Amino acid sequence: MSTRYIGKRMKRNEDPRLLTGRALFTDDVHLPGMLHVAFLRSDYAHGRIKGIDTSFAREIPGVVAIYTAEDLGDYWRPGPLLVPPPPVEGRVFHARTQVPLARDKVRHVGEPIVMVVAESRYIAEDAVEQIFVDIEPLPAVTDLEQALAPDAPLIHEDLDSNLAAHIIQQKGDYAEAVEKADVVIRRRFYYDHGVAAAMENRGIVAWWDGKAERLTMWDTTQAPVVIRNGIAAMLGLSESQVRVIAPFIGGAFGPKIMMFYPEEVLLPWAAMQLNRPLKWIEDRRENFMSTTHERDQIHWAEIALTKDGKILGVKDEFIHDSGAYDPYGLTVPINSQCTLLGSYDIPNYYSDMKVVFTNKMIVTPYRGAGRQHGVFVMERLLDLAARELGMDVTEIRRKNYIPPDKFPYNNEIIYQDFAPLVYDSGNYEPLLDKVLALIEYEKFIKEEQPKLRAEGRYVGIGVVSYVEGTGIGPYEGARVQVETTGKVNVATGVGTQGQGHFTSFVQVVAEHLGVDPKDIYLVTGDTDIFHWGTGTFASRGMVVAGNAINSAAERVKRKILQMASQELEAPVEDLVLEGGFVRDQRHPESFVALKDLAVKANPLRGAVKADAEPGLESTAYFGPERGATAFGTHAMIVEVDPETFDVKILRYVAGHDCGVMVNPLIVDGQVRGGVAQGIGNAFYEKIVYDDQGQLLTASFMDYLVPTSMEVPHIELVHTETPSPLNPLGVKGVGEAGAIPVAPLFVQAVENALAPLAELEITEAPISPNRLFELVQEARQKV
Amino acid sequence: MSQRIPITVRVNGVTYQREVEPRLLLSDFIRHDLGLTGTHVGCEHGVCGACTILFDGQPVRSCLLFAVQADGHNILTIEGLAPDPDHLHPIQEAFHDAHALQCGFCTPGFVMTLKPFLEENPDPSDEEIREAISGNLCRCTGYDHIVDAVHLAADKMKEASS
Numbered sequence: 044m045s046t047r048y049i050g051k052r053m054k055r056n057e058d059p060r061l062l063t064g065r066a067l068f069t070d071d072v073h074l075p076g077m078l079h080v081a082f083l084r085s086d087y088a089h090g091r092i093k094g095i096d097t098s099f100a101r102e103i104p105g106v107v108a109i110y111t112a113e114d115l116g117d118y119w120r121p122g123p124l125l126v127p128p129p130p131v132e133g134r135v136f137h138a139r140t141q142v143p144l145a146r147d148k149v150r151h152v153g154e155p156i157v158m159v160v161a162e163s164r165y166i167a168e169d170a171v172e173q174i175f176v177d178i179e180p181l182p183a184v185t186d187l188e189q190a191l192a193p194d195a196p197l198i199h200e201d202l203d204s205n206l207a208a209h210i211i212q213q214k215g216d217y218a219e220a221v222e223k224a225d226v227v228i229r230r231r232f233y234y235d236h237g238v239a240a241a242m243e244n245r246g247i248v249a250w251w252d253g254k255a256e257r258l259t260m261w262d263t264t265q266a267p268v269v270i271r272n273g274i275a276a277m278l279g280l281s282e283s284q285v286r287v288i289a290p291f292i293g294g295a296f297g298p299k300i301m302m303f304y305p306e307e308v309l310l311p312w313a314a315m316q317l318n319r320p321l322k323w324i325e326d327r328r329e330n331f332m333s334t335t336h337e338r339d340q341i342h343w344a345e346i347a348l349t350k351d352g353k354i355l356g357v358k359d360e361f362i363h364d365s366g367a368y369d370p371y372g373l374t375v376p377i378n379s380q381c382t383l384l385g386s387y388d389i390p391n392y393y394s395d396m397k398v399v400f401t402n403k404m405i406v407t408p409y410r411g412a413g414r415q416h417g418v419f420v421m422e423r424l425l426d427l428a429a430r431e432l433g434m435d436v437t438e439i440r441r442k443n444y445i446p447p448d449k450f451p452y453n454n455e456i457i458y459q460d461f462a463p464l465v466y467d468s469g470n471y472e473p474l475l476d477k478v479l480a481l482i483e484y485e486k487f488i489k490e491e492q493p494k495l496r497a498e499g500r501y502v503g504i505g506v507v508s509y510v511e512g513t514g515i516g517p518y519e520g521a522r523v524q525v526e527t528t529g530k531v532n533v534a535t536g537v538g539t540q541g542q543g544h545f546t547s548f549v550q551v552v553a554e555h556l557g558v559d560p561k562d563i564y565l566v567t568g569d570t571d572i573f574h575w576g577t578g579t580f581a582s583r584g585m586v587v588a589g590n591a592i593n594s595a596a597e598r599v600k601r602k603i604l605q606m607a608s609q610e611l612e613a614p615v616e617d618l619v620l621e622g623g624f625v626r627d628q629r630h631p632e633s634f635v636a637l638k639d640l641a642v643k644a645n646p647l648r649g650a651v652k653a654d655a656e657p658g659l660e661s662t663a664y665f666g667p668e669r670g671a672t673a674f675g676t677h678a679m680i681v682e683v684d685p686e687t688f689d690v691k692i693l694r695y696v697a698g699h700d701c702g703v704m705v706n707p708l709i710v711d712g713q714v715r716g717g718v719a720q721g722i723g724n725a726f727y728e729k730i731v732y733d734d735q736g737q738l739l740t741a742s743f744m745d746y747l748v749p750t751s752m753e754v755p756h757i758e759l760v761h762t763e764t765p766s767p768l769n770p771l772g773v774k775g776v777g778e779a780g781a782i783p784v785a786p787l788f789v790q791a792v793e794n795a796l797a798p799l800a801e802l803e804i805t806e807a808p809i810s811p812n813r814l815f816e817l818v819q820e821a822r823q824k825v
Numbered sequence: 826m827s828q829r830i831p832i833t834v835r836v837n838g839v840t841y842q843r844e845v846e847p848r849l850l851l852s853d854f855i856r857h858d859l860g861l862t863g864t865h866v867g868c869e870h871g872v873c874g875a876c877t878i879l880f881d882g883q884p885v886r887s888c889l890l891f892a893v894q895a896d897g898h899n900i901l902t903i904e905g906l907a908p909d910p911d912h913l914h915p916i917q918e919a920f921h922d923a924h925a926l927q928c929g930f931c932t933p934g935f936v937m938t939l940k941p942f943l944e945e946n947p948d949p950s951d952e953e954i955r956e957a958i959s960g961n962l963c964r965c966t967g968y969d970h971i972v973d974a975v976h977l978a979a980d981k982m983k984e985a986s987s
Contacts, residue, residue, distance in 0.1 A: 054921055054922060054924070055921070055924065057929070058920070058921040058926060058929075059913065059917075059921065061926055061929030061932055062903075062913060062917040062920055062921060062926065062929070062932060062933075062936070063863065063903065063904065063906075063907055063913070063917065064861070064862065064863015064864070064902065064903040064904045064933055065863070065904075066929060067862075068862070068865070068930065070856070070862070070865075070866070071856075071862035073857070073860070165846070165848065165849075239964075240964060241928070241930075241964055242865075242867045242873060242875055242928070242930040242931045242962060242963070242964050242965075243865070243867065243928070243930045244867070291928070291929065291930075292928065293865065293867075293928045293929070293930025293931075294927075294928040294930060294964050294965055295928075296964070326869055327867070327868040327869055327870065327873075540928055541926075541927035541928030541929065541965050542927070543927070708924050709924070711924070711970075712924050712927055712965075712966060712967075712970060715966065715967035715969050715970070716927060716964075716965045716966050716967045717967075718967055719964075719966070719967030719968065720964070742868070742870055742872070743868050743870065743872035743873060743962070744870070744872060748962050748964065750958075750959045750960075750961075750962060750968075751954075751955040751956075751958045751959050751961075751963075751968040751971070751972070752955055752956070752959045754967050754968050754969075756951075756969055756972075757967060757969055780967075
């Protein structure tokens, strides 16, 4: 199919606003009479609140109000369970959701206890300093394994233990696989994924207009429609009285879809109490303590293979850290459970996951959303198997890839969207071959590595594969309208946080309507403009909202062609849309402007048919029956300094397939940005709590986000295997780059250090310190 | 805390006279007192570089200065960089051309860091560019496209001055 706009590397429409400082972010909203909010948060991970004394703080000039849990009255209630557990037989799940302000007990450092409203943020913070909270400390639960010990302190005392959930999923019969196996390998794996650390912290501005009886809220959320509906229900308002705007958002990566953060519940309520606009902007320290994390899992995993390297089965038992509450259900651990199967044809699988409560911040999805944990385990098992069997790491993968003729491929377990985990399409070997060719795998192994090793250099190569379930339902919607000005306006409910929606969504509309993209005006994330939708998550914007926009644009095009056909007295087949006009191909002098058709479609006199929508406008929805599965293979060459164990990435090749690419320039940016976060996760970033549950990494001095010095040039290769599940043939790409980096990194490091020690790295992240320790341990064993 | 100190600051060619609390951060003064919200605050502890402005031509982190320290000084923010509303500065153009921004929150800090860098170093290598921007964190792009943009901006600036 030849296209005009889809598939073009178009520069982004949103850039000029962002580059000149004109784009509106939440903290840029300034309203007359606005007050500022600060929170007193728990310094203890676990404890009983014995008393709160706010009397000194109330005396400070400029303090307007101070609220504790008690002051909230009936408004105080635990937040909703956002995602119920999947319908798996025999499941155990205990929902314990976060509260607006801690009452009786605190369960993690950073949990809000008191809300202060003042004339300025400076005064509000002064007041927080003058509030005295008496907390009786309780022993903290910080270790995943100890969380389930019989004598562990209970985080939720109405439960028998700290077990939040237990789910077993299986395919085939793993016991049978073991019987037939020549080799069975079992290891313990530890994988820790960090925090999103979006450059913009969270923020909220809430304004109750008492005369209009409307609440307006600017919120750094990925899901404005859901926030609007929830806030309206909590405050007893009609949904139409609440407008939530997710303006430009400075990166989100998952934690900004957690709902409802305590601040999101408190600001609108207090704005109505005080009849003044309120603003709260999170600071970086609060972001580390009080914006959701992802964190760690411990796996005991086993792989059964034939002696020629064919996988017969995989068994995995793992513990996942939910933090103090579990409002996001089981999305993260279910992703781990499902994505572990990866790109491979695995006939037998047994997976037992336990989720535990700990005295730490809540865990919700962060770019990859648990997929990393599963991919790490599977890729490590394959590396260990390859070593045991004397196979090349690429050969064992090639041998076990799901062959192209087996798609759609049914993994026979339930995914995070509650649909069966069926991969829609894929063709893994050609992408592997492209990646190996670009990084010159054979040449490196046979020529370069021996040469460099002879020079005393520790260089190594790694290659891993992965899949990414993307673009899940339930649905998104969009409205497309050709205005009488000739301009086109497009509205959709998803919010935007840097993905380039103002460009890629516009390309889809331009494709159908033949209008210059500069004349298409897109609004996302404003519930007054479009009030249906779920949000931006799970790499689904282009798949779900993109296809809704595609469908709405197609309908508008049909309307245009019908009207133009009458107007030009020409059959529809002869008409083309181009440059804002409909033209009769056979009679080029016969044409009509879209803006004139738009006027005729909305007449001031005469009758529009009873069932007809006026105007050149249409609204459409798209809900995929299940997600689309993207895939990739990455390769990396590293050099390790044998003195400092610093690792330098010499080359990085990312091979990715996300189906049809609407804007390959944006896809490149998404993959590269993901890889950079993966590099942070593999080597630099770690959230550290001590055994008292104190957060030790609450600044960018302690939590190391990679800079331009740590992230190398990332070379890209793409293949395009369209998804059969949506008309555009697209799959999501947002999370892909971040997923495979840690297993790739450790594989390459092991390979580099092979002359020094036979390493077996079963954990991530790996800092230079930890790498040094592992090398010492391995050398002592010999 | 209610003591207020008069200051005179020139920002983007406009002279402002204001009375400010001694503890008011320069970043808050620029954003909230002057309404120039293009300068963003990402960490408030001088690491992320999002709040970088030019202070008498030198890049500084506005979250690490007090407004009173700017008394009598000359400041340039992202709003004052482009020559006019219809044209971008070559660095801004290059960022647009090379897809060097995604969410755009860190971008003003990068652009302001790069202006004096490229004026002093019109033909930088990859390594020099990476070092120059190593005090600015970007969580979206992975930096590759920013490095491309800096080369492109260098070319554009040379063209403009030749």
